[in-house]
Structures are given as structure tokens and as C-alpha cells.
Amino acid sequence: MESTLTALAGQIAQLASVDTAQLERMRHEALTAQAPWKAEYGAYQSGGWWTTSLMNASGDAADVRISDCAARPTELLERMPATAAYLADLGLNYMWVRLARLEGNAFLWEHRDYDELDQVERHRLHIPLHTNSSAFLVTGGTKVHLAGGRIWRLTPTYPHGVCNLLGPDRIHLIADVYADDAYQRLARHPSLHPAVAEALPAAGRTVLAERLETARTMARLGYPEAAERMLLRLFYTYTLPEGTAYDLIAELHTSLGDLEAAARWTAAKTRLLALSA
Numbered sequence: 244m245e246s247t248l249t250a251l252a253g254q255i256a257q258l259a260s261v262d263t264a265q266l267e268r269m270r271h272e273a274l275t276a277q278a279p280w281k282a283e284y285g286a287y288q289s290g291g292w293w294t295t296s297l298m299n300a301s302g303d304a305a306d307v308r309i310s311d312c313a314a315r316p317t318e319l320l321e322r323m324p325a326t327a328a329y330l331a332d333l334g335l336n337y338m339w340v341r342l343a344r345l346e347g348n349a350f351l352w353e354h355r356d357y358d359e360l361d362q363v364e365r366h367r368l369h370i371p372l373h374t375n376s377s378a379f380l381v382t383g384g385t386k387v388h389l390a391g392g393r394i395w396r397l398t399p400t401y402p403h404g405v406c407n408l409l410g411p412d413r414i415h416l417i418a419d420v421y422a423d424d425a426y427q428r429l430a431r432h433p434s435l436h437p438a439v440a441e442a443l444p445a446a447g448r449t450v451l452a453e454r455l456e457t458a459r460t461m462a463r464l465g466y467p468e469a470a471e472r473m474l475l476r477l478f479y480t481y482t483l484p485e486g487t488a489y490d491l492i493a494e495l496h497t498s499l500g501d502l503e504a505a506a507r508w509t510a511a512k513t514r515l516l517a518l519s520a
Contacts, residue, residue, distance in 0.1 A: 293344045340417070352515065
């Protein structure tokens with residue numbers, strides 16, 4: 244397990260702790276604020292993933308599609324004084340700050356981020372405000388529960404996905420920040436505790452062939468979308484080569500004679516994983 248954690252060091256890590264009382268104040272604000280939640284990035288998710296902005300270029304909380312900018316507070320953050328004070332105290336150079344809410348039985352499919360942004364050093368910080376043990380992130384073939392009480396650093400240029408199997412809603416404060424001295428001080432002692440990480444088993448050819456045949460049966464019975472989702476969810480159960488779930492869906496549609504759907508999923512793999520066309 245130690246070798247697994249070492250390999251993951253550049254992908255996911257725990258940074259500084261968050262004061263318990265401060266965390267509770269921010270959690271209360273996130274749960275009670277009248278936020279304009281938006282379902283953006285629909286191609287990346289199953290449905291059930293919502294965001295609202297606390298800092299961005301426009302100052303509009305409903306503006307949630309991230310871009311490079313000198314972020315300023317939105318009207319929502321102005322109604323969340325404890326959260327505003329905490330962000331100010333961190334003293335970071337913010338690109339964008341959001342609240343992200345993931346409902347029960349919801350998934351963010353395997354993907355990479357930042358491909359559309361400027362090529363400068365930046366980092367993504369997660370502060371779990373409201374979570375549960377069935378909510379976890381998968382990266383590097385490992386499922387990681389982002390437990391509360393810490394700032395987490397995620398490197399989203401690696402393929403990753405997120406799920407919340409049972410609920411209740413998982414709510415994280417997510418801050419994309421530019422690298423500077425304040426960030427370097429915050430990130431000087433990254434760690435990953437074994438208790439929050441679990442390596443996923445490898446999926447052999449037999450397992451994948453069985454799942455693909457199950458998907459074919461579902462599709463032939465008239466449930467092609469359910470078949471696709473069943474294959475997409477393999478990413479959260481097994482260690483798979485990058486993009487395998489998308490390849491399986493394309494193979495599913497090819498075997499059923501739907502070449503248009505197969506091409507659509509091959510294109511989705513290229514887009515979501517930021518691969519060269």
C-alpha cells in the first residue's frame with residue numbers, strides 16, 4: 244500500500260488541517276445559502292452534479308464555467324462571511340472558487356481538466372464541507388475518500404472521476420489557484436493517509452468480456468443508456484487502462500451495428516480525456 248500512496252503523491256494529497264469550528268461555520272453557510280446551483284459540464288456527468296461560484300471573473304454566482312481570470316467575490320460569497328474570511332486568510336491567488344454538490348447515486352465520469360486553460364502552473368484545492376463514506380474520488384486506480392477536516396490537493400490533469408453512491412449530498416469548496424509563495428507554504432507537507440485510500444482490483448479480460456455481454460443484453464432489451472452507464476461505472480470498481488470504459492461503449496455500439504453511436508463515444512473519449520484527435 245505504501246508504494247501505491249507514493250505513486251499517488253502527485254495526483255491527490257492532504258495539505259493543511261482546517262479548524263473544526265471554522266469548518267462547521269462554512270458547512271452551515273454552504274447548506275443554508277440560497278445559491279443559484281447550475282448543472283454545467285453535462286457531458287462529464289450522470290446528472291446530480293451542481294456548482295455555484297464564490298469567486299470568478301464576473302462576480303455572478305451563476306457563472307460556473309471556469310476560465311483563467313483574476314477572480315473577484317460573487318454576490319453569494321458576500322452572503323457567506325465565514326467562508327469569505329477563510330479564503331482571505333489563506334491568502335492565495337485565486338483563479339476560480341466554487342461550491343460543488345454531488346447528489347447520491349451521481350457520478351462525474353472519467354476525465355481530465357485544465358486542457359482549455361492557459362499553460363501556467365495552477366492547483367486545485369478541495370475542502371470537504373459535507374460528505375459521507377460512500378463518496379469517493381478515483382485516480383490512479385485508487386479510490387480515495389476525501390475526508391473532512393483537511394485541505395486536499397487534486398491534480399486534475401490526471402484521469403479521474405468522482406461518485407457519491409448512497410448520499411447524502413457531498414458538498415465541497417473547490418478553489419483553483421495559481422502557484423505562488425502562499426500556495427507553496429500551504430503545500431509544503433503533502434501527505435496521504437492509508438485509511439482514506441484503497442487500491443481497486445484489476446479487471447481481467449474475462450471480467451470485461453462478461454460486462455460487455457451484459458451491456459449488449461441490456462441494449463437489445465431496449466435499455467442502451469443503462470448499458471452505457473453500467474460500463475462507465477466500471478471505472479469506480481476496477482483499475483482500468485485510461486479510457487477503457489469509453490472503448491467498451493464504442494465496442495458495444497459497433498457490435499450492435501450502431502456506428503454513429505460508436506463514433507460519438509470515441510469522440511467523447513478524446514474530448515473528456517483531452518487526447519489528441
